[in-house]
Amino acid sequence: MPQFFLNKRLIILLISIIVLVALVGFSLRDRENASWPEQFVKDVVGFGENIVSKPVSFVSGTIGSLSNLKNTYQENERLKKRLEGLTQLESKVADLTKENKDLKESLNIQDSIRDFDPINATVISRNPTNWNEQVEIDKGSRDGVKPDMAVMVPGGLIGKITSTGAKSSTVELLSSSDTRNRASAMVQSDPNAYGIINGYSNKDKLLQLKQLPYNMSFKKGGKVVTSGLGGKFPAGIFIGTIEKAETDKMGLSQTAYIKPGADLYQLDHIIILKRTAQTTDSSASDDKGKMTTGGE
Template identity: 35%
Template sequence: MRKLFSSKTAVILMISVMVIVGLITGSNWWASKTNTPPFFQRAVNDITGGVSRLIAVPTNAIGTRANSISNLMSTFDENQKLKAKLDGYAQNQVKMQTLEEENKSLKKQLGLKATLTDYETISAVTIARSPTTWQSQLVINKGAKSGLKKGMPVLGDSGLIGRISEVNTVNSKVTLISDTSEDTNRFAITVNGSQGDVNGIITDYDADQKLLIMGQVTESQTINPGDKVVTSGLGGSMPSGILIGKVAKVTTDDYGLSRKIYIQSSSDLSSLSTVLVAKTKVGS
């Protein structure tokens, strides 16, 4: 039995080999005749190509995802750099605008300084101004070390804006002409009207209209919008003739007994980055 089985196996193997050889030979003959690859080569090529495609799909997907992540990271980095540049650009714009405003203010102060020939002036910079006391006071960067004294007039780019009310070694507090507190020392002023001067004091400030108010005027001289307003020098706390502004409008009280004179300040009281202090003997 074993011999017979072995003989059958040998016969089967021989037949199989012969068939394979025949197929190979026939495939090669057919390939040479038709100029196409042999059958077995095509089969191997097809199998290899299929495997390659199976491997390529996840490989390409991983590569594409890696490229996407890399591009995303590059875009993020570029975005951060652009944001930093934009922030720097905005800061430079603010600095430029501030410098332009200071330059305009200083140019006006040069013209104002030329009119104050009787006084030595000191330039100072505003270093503090609280929102709660915005219309009443500010702090400048000059003090007793620079020769400043209490009572000296302080001017903006076009006229009086206040007086020194407190002096420290290297800074001083300035009380503005728009201060409406009860204990403030009122500013004595004169309106140069067409029919003569009208004296009075600044009694109030209209924050909505940004106008100073000279109240309780009982004198009968005609006062018109545009009339010049200067310090009167009365009371000895301020020299006379320093420009304050001009008349904006004139009204009467509810009883018609006195007038209110609204004054437009020659200096912008809301923007006081640089100021001039006049070193007068009156403020000594």
């Protein structure tokens, strides 16, 4: 009798395994419609998920909305403070502009090295093999473009015109490896410090501002602009901010590493700066000699 029940249990186990394997094989085969047990299970599970997920989603959305509302309020307060400061700054700039104009008229000054006429252009070509060297633009000599004119984007200076055709020109970027590619620059400090933008670190993505006085200290974040002393570039065009400064090997000058204000990697629309204050060849050469040969 015990042997019979033992065999009976074994038979039931084998039948159960066979049924289970059959059900698994049936469920795994390619079918467009699920069986009614599968549909029932799916419906029950889906109903349960809806019951749980909707309240959770509601609570999560409410908390997220409250968090966004708080962030919006805080951002709004910050923007209000900045707007108040901007209003004061605009008023101050307007007063200084009027005062500057009155002083120019009283001294009979017609042009300034800061003045320029903008020429808008679009980048039409950029070779991947010299991506950091040059770009081609759609304005040329017929549009008033000449070699050595400064080129910028809203973020700051990006380079200068090196050659022109009738309807196109080549712009050499500040990140170019050409050692002759230089720009006369000024660190806005008290007093101001003058140097030459000459060199670019591809690793750090930083410009090199060389020939700075050895006895001056430069803080991170200091603003660097064009000096206008090279005779070609207008003065006061933003270049970037100081990241660090190091004394050279001889100890006679310093080199500052500048984070460019402009995105030199992504360039679409640019502005060519036609300086209105012109210099004679001799005076331009004198200015260059004061700074260094080839500075703009």
